[in-house]
Amino acid sequence: MSAPAIQLKDVSVRFPIRKGILRRVAGEVHAVDSVSFDIAEGETVGLVGESGSGKSTTGRALIGLAPLAGGTVECFGRDLRALRQAHGALPRMSQIVFQDPYASLNPRMTIGETLKEVLEVHELAKGHDADQRVGRLLDDVGLRRDLAERYPHALSGGQRQRVAIARALAIEPKFIVLDEVVSALDVSIQGQIVNLLQDLQQDRGLTYLFITHDLSIVRHVSHSIVVMYGGQIMEKGPRKSIFSAPLHPYTSALLSAVPVPNPRIERMRPRIDVRSEPPDPSAPLPGCRFQKSCLFATEICRTSRPQLRSMTGRDPDHLAACHHMQEPHVREALSRAAQGAVS
Amino acid sequence: MISFILNRALQIIPVIIGVTLATFLLAQIIPGDPADVLLGSMASEEARQQLRLSLGLNEPIYVQYAIYLKNLLHGDLGQSFTFAQPVTQVIVERLFNTSLLAIAAIILASVAGVAAGTWAALKPGSLRDQGLSVVVLFFNSMPSFWLGLVLILTFGLHLRLLPVGGMQGATGSSGIGSMVAHMVLPTITLAAWSLAVIARMTRSAILDVINSDYIRTARSRGVGEARIVLRHALPNAMPSVITVIGMQMGFLLSGAVLTETVFSWPGIGLAMFQAISTRDIPLIQGGILVLAVAFVLINFAVDILYAYFNPKVKLA
Amino acid sequence: MMMFTKPHPAQTIRSSDAVFEVKDLGVAYGRDAASVQVVNDVSLSVGRGEALGVVGESGCGKSQTMLAALGLLPRGGRITSGQVLLEGRNLVDLSPREMRAVRGSGIALISQDALTSLNPAMTIGTQMAEPMIHYGGMSRSAARTRCIELLDLVGIPGAATRLASYPHELSGGMRQRALIAMAISANPKVLIADEPTTALDVTTQSQILRLIDSLRKELGMALILITHDLGVVAGVADRVAVLYAGRVVETAETETLFASPRHPYTKALLDTISQLEDEVSERLNPIPGLPPDPRNPVQGCPFNPRCDYVRDVCRAELPALADSVEGGRHPVRCHVDPFVGLSLTMASGGAR
Numbered sequence A: 001m002s003a004p005a006i007q008l009k010d011v012s013v014r015f016p017i018r019k020g021i022l023r024r025v026a027g028e029v030h031a032v033d034s035v036s037f038d039i040a041e042g043e044t045v046g047l048v049g050e051s052g053s054g055k056s057t058t059g060r061a062l063i064g065l066a067p068l069a070g071g072t073v074e075c076f077g078r079d080l081r082a083l084r085q086a087h088g089a090l091p092r093m094s095q096i097v098f099q100d101p102y103a104s105l106n107p108r109m110t111i112g113e114t115l116k117e118v119l120e121v122h123e124l125a126k127g128h129d130a131d132q133r134v135g136r137l138l139d140d141v142g143l144r145r146d147l148a149e150r151y152p153h154a155l156s157g158g159q160r161q162r163v164a165i166a167r168a169l170a171i172e173p174k175f176i177v178l179d180e181v182v183s184a185l186d187v188s189i190q191g192q193i194v195n196l197l198q199d200l201q202q203d204r205g206l207t208y209l210f211i212t213h214d215l216s217i218v219r220h221v222s223h224s225i226v227v228m229y230g231g232q233i234m235e236k237g238p239r240k241s242i243f244s245a246p247l248h249p250y251t252s253a254l255l256s257a258v259p260v261p262n263p264r265i266e267r268m269r270p271r272i273d274v275r276s277e278p279p280d281p282s283a284p285l286p287g288c289r290f291q292k293s294c295l296f297a298t299e300i301c302r303t304s305r306p307q308l309r310s311m312t313g314r315d316p317d318h319l320a321a322c323h324h325m326q327e328p329h330v331r332e333a334l335s336r337a338a339q340g341a342v343s
Numbered sequence B: 001m002i003s004f005i006l007n008r009a010l011q012i013i014p015v016i017i018g019v020t021l022a023t024f025l026l027a028q029i030i031p032g033d034p035a036d037v038l039l040g041s042m043a044s045e046e047a048r049q050q051l052r053l054s055l056g057l058n059e060p061i062y063v064q065y066a067i068y069l070k071n072l073l074h075g076d077l078g079q080s081f082t083f084a085q086p087v088t089q090v091i092v093e094r095l096f097n098t099s100l101l102a103i104a105a106i107i108l109a110s111v112a113g114v115a116a117g118t119w120a121a122l123k124p125g126s127l128r129d130q131g132l133s134v135v136v137l138f139f140n141s142m143p144s145f146w147l148g149l150v151l152i153l154t155f156g157l158h159l160r161l162l163p164v165g166g167m168q169g170a171t172g173s174s175g176i177g178s179m180v181a182h183m184v185l186p187t188i189t190l191a192a193w194s195l196a197v198i199a200r201m202t203r204s205a206i207l208d209v210i211n212s213d214y215i216r217t218a219r220s221r222g223v224g225e226a227r228i229v230l231r232h233a234l235p236n237a238m239p240s241v242i243t244v245i246g247m248q249m250g251f252l253l254s255g256a257v258l259t260e261t262v263f264s265w266p267g268i269g270l271a272m273f274q275a276i277s278t279r280d281i282p283l284i285q286g287g288i289l290v291l292a293v294a295f296v297l298i299n300f301a302v303d304i305l306y307a308y309f310n311p312k313v314k315l316a
Numbered sequence C: 001m002m003m004f005t006k007p008h009p010a011q012t013i014r015s016s017d018a019v020f021e022v023k024d025l026g027v028a029y030g031r032d033a034a035s036v037q038v039v040n041d042v043s044l045s046v047g048r049g050e051a052l053g054v055v056g057e058s059g060c061g062k063s064q065t066m067l068a069a070l071g072l073l074p075r076g077g078r079i080t081s082g083q084v085l086l087e088g089r090n091l092v093d094l095s096p097r098e099m100r101a102v103r104g105s106g107i108a109l110i111s112q113d114a115l116t117s118l119n120p121a122m123t124i125g126t127q128m129a130e131p132m133i134h135y136g137g138m139s140r141s142a143a144r145t146r147c148i149e150l151l152d153l154v155g156i157p158g159a160a161t162r163l164a165s166y167p168h169e170l171s172g173g174m175r176q177r178a179l180i181a182m183a184i185s186a187n188p189k190v191l192i193a194d195e196p197t198t199a200l201d202v203t204t205q206s207q208i209l210r211l212i213d214s215l216r217k218e219l220g221m222a223l224i225l226i227t228h229d230l231g232v233v234a235g236v237a238d239r240v241a242v243l244y245a246g247r248v249v250e251t252a253e254t255e256t257l258f259a260s261p262r263h264p265y266t267k268a269l270l271d272t273i274s275q276l277e278d279e280v281s282e283r284l285n286p287i288p289g290l291p292p293d294p295r296n297p298v299q300g301c302p303f304n305p306r307c308d309y310v311r312d313v314c315r316a317e318l319p320a321l322a323d324s325v326e327g328g329r330h331p332v333r334c335h336v337d338p339f340v341g342l343s344l345t346m347a348s349g350g351a352r
């Protein structure tokens, strides 16, 4: 097996909490805590988890936008720290498409100007040539060429999101972090963008980290899945076995929350609710991060952190971090929920 | 909040040191014998020698700076030959007058500017809004001394409604009424430019905010248009307005020099004007130092106000 | 706590007399030659306690329809035709003052982006209570009590202390709950939820949807749920209206629509969703082409450039929204109506 394109080993990211109006550090947010996973070249890893679980931070750490408090990241065999030293090497290798197209598009620049600026800053094209490339980029993401003259505010939410994708594609990177890129799009356009992303992946061998809370899309685009909660990995493994038979109670709750586009099934199926607030990342509890919301939590969950491990008799690549995942009553409850979720 | 204030206060110190260095160097770069420069060419040889000694002009330059700083700390800014008084005394006497004018002007500019900008933003595109833009353009394109002269001609000489120059203390024979009367024209002159800028900024900041989702939320719950602008849009527009007001305070200080000259207002500005025409270097030095320090302190105050109006900065 | 909740059977609350009706509504931006029609004769109706799902692509005019109904069109937008009826009263003719009184208590809105829809410079309590005190004639303490009651109702723990919080101190889900509490605070007859969960993650989405649904049933509000997620509609709506290019192209009861869609656009949408479960290697077969642009309206049926069933007549004439087969219960705007037979024979089958 060849070395993975992207390799994370025990990656941690912490943010200082500053108190009392500026500057004094009062604590730390453990946004990402010892996260390890690989992305094979030309493949897609889907990163899922609820808001604040550390997905975006992981993605940002991967392209050098968040400081590593620990661990290592290797991009195509080269250490991230070394890549950051070499001027411009990192952005040309990896790009990110941000979650929020409103915030990342300059409201005072037309779409065409925004795209052209990227091409010119990275010295990929100039003048008339750049205009041509802008036109093709707009074609690529399914926007009419005349939109180049519009300002972001004159586009619908979906159109804006596609401009953001076009901007990342402009630099032709090898690895792209896609942070919630299709979540705000319509089903028909989601389908087109997913196809586009997959075509690009096949044609140019692109590697993706696909961050989303939309489990139906992630299911279609990902080769493998990583599930995060409270900054840690709860479960990871091949797409198929995660979706058909999740090992971890959190994954199960997550899957059961996805609405099924069939009124009969949707109204009848059992659901697992996650009731409590998400864990406080500035004061991580010892033991399992999911303990406060978990139906199966016991004493050991409050004291010792469960390690990622596979389950006997299952795919050895499918790992989950739960003390009780092997136990029959847990298995039975989860498979009942899974039947509702995977119709 | 307290630690924020302390923090900002600490940041001011190096700036102030820089200012003293600059004013100190001002005397050094002026060509000729510093003693000449400092005393004026009329001084006697004896006075000159005494000054050389007391200033340590024969010492190396860093020692001279140390002496300058030491004198500064004792409140000694040298002697002004134009006024034949210590510079400190000249400035302290006039500082109050300048502050009075500047404060009156900034209050007028802020209150009237925010009010006018808000009033225009209530009905964007309406007649009143367009009227305001014309007034803003008018004030912004007119030099303040010219406005001052126009006001003097119209209200003072032609209509004879208001006094055209000088200043009257509130304790004087004619009381507070006369003091205010003397202040009206200079205050308007000094405030006009800033008033226009603040009005324009307030209007555009409110209109920026008025398209926000939370304004739509408030409207969708039946909140009326006046409340929308005053209670929802204005507070959210305040941080940018305050920043502009802060910047205007700096401009006001420099504007004061001209305005005081036009109206013979006995402030630092007028003294500076006189000092410059007579090459009274110690007074120029002292004036610049005081204005620069005032500028720094004002920015400090603006930062704190900004934090106060923006809950996110406060808690960050 | 994590817990299993009981499945609840499909429930259809039907009411013949519509509490809220939009009739042939048109909305345009700009004047004369620069005029752009973003909503073309949209007609919708929702009965007391009923939940109407409105689905459609981005830019098809969902939000503009609702903003027009509330008299909240941004500068430059105007209603060009039609009526908005709340209990039979036409809102389009009301004065700004009368309209203001309708907002909040007649029709309430949960608008599209939860994260930016609360005033960042006001505490939750102040903004919640504002209309109660200044327009509802409540005393401060009565308003405070009511706010706490509402926050409890929408499941915000520690309601009394939360009133003093600023929006940025709450999580996204909490902010959405606060917005819901604000929307229902004046007991509206109609609640319009414009993509209420788009900004939220799935576990929160599922809770918020069930919250809205149960509030609707408890308080007897009519609900209009706008979304682009057909899964969301499936769980909550009694009836669904599908919008395309500023027009309704199909309306039906939810089960019927999912089991036997008749409009080619609806059918294609549902097909795309079911393909998402296929292998990664398989390409999706999404609806080709671009969503319609109101600046360049299509002659004839607006779906014709993307439709697999297009005929000559589709390029010439705009089809009417009509139902000749199912007794008016399933109107479709299509000349060809290619799935009409299936619709009748498969009426009892599932979508998949």
Ligand SMILES: Nc1ncnc2c1ncn2[C@@H]1O[C@H](COP(=O)(O)OP(=O)(O)OP(=O)(O)O)[C@@H](O)[C@H]1O
Residues within 6 Å of the ligand: A015, A016, A029, A030, A031, A049, A050, A051, A052, A053, A054, A055, A056, A057, A058, A099, A213, A281, C201
């Ligand atoms: N720059 C920052 N400074 C301080 N804390 C931060 C910063 N960025 C993120 N965090 C915190 O780190 C944690 C993880 O945030 P992150 O944005 O990675 O979550 P996410 O999984 O992407 O969530 P979402 O689905 O909402 O995008 C959160 O608790 C967040 O508040």
Ligand SMILES: Nc1ncnc2c1ncn2[C@@H]1O[C@H](COP(=O)(O)OP(=O)(O)OP(=O)(O)O)[C@@H](O)[C@H]1O
Residues within 6 Å of the ligand: A154, A155, A156, A157, A158, C029, C038, C056, C057, C058, C059, C060, C061, C062, C063, C064, C065, C074, C076, C112, C228, C293, C294
């Ligand atoms: N202020 C405006 N000026 C001009 N056109 C506008 C304005 N706001 C919206 N539009 C146009 O009106 C059309 C309908 O927009 P609307 O917001 O109703 O779409 P939507 O169905 O709610 O889409 P989404 O799912 O993206 O929210 C779009 O084509 C949009 O470009």
Ligand code: SF4
Residues within 6 Å of the ligand: A248, A249, A250, A288, A289, A290, A291, A292, A294, A295, A296, A297, A298, A301, A306, A321, A322, A323, A324, A325
């Ligand atoms: S380790 Fe314990 S608390 Fe964590 S998921 Fe497993 S059972 Fe639940």
Ligand code: SF4
Residues within 6 Å of the ligand: C263, C264, C265, C301, C302, C303, C304, C305, C307, C308, C309, C310, C311, C314, C319, C333, C334, C335, C336, C337
């Ligand atoms: S009218 Fe014609 S183009 Fe339009 S949906 Fe029906 S078949 Fe397709």
Ligand SMILES: [Mg+2]
Residues within 6 Å of the ligand: A055, A056, A057, A099, A179
């Ligand atoms: Mg994120």
Ligand SMILES: [Mg+2]
Residues within 6 Å of the ligand: C062, C063, C064, C112, C194
């Ligand atoms: Mg919308």
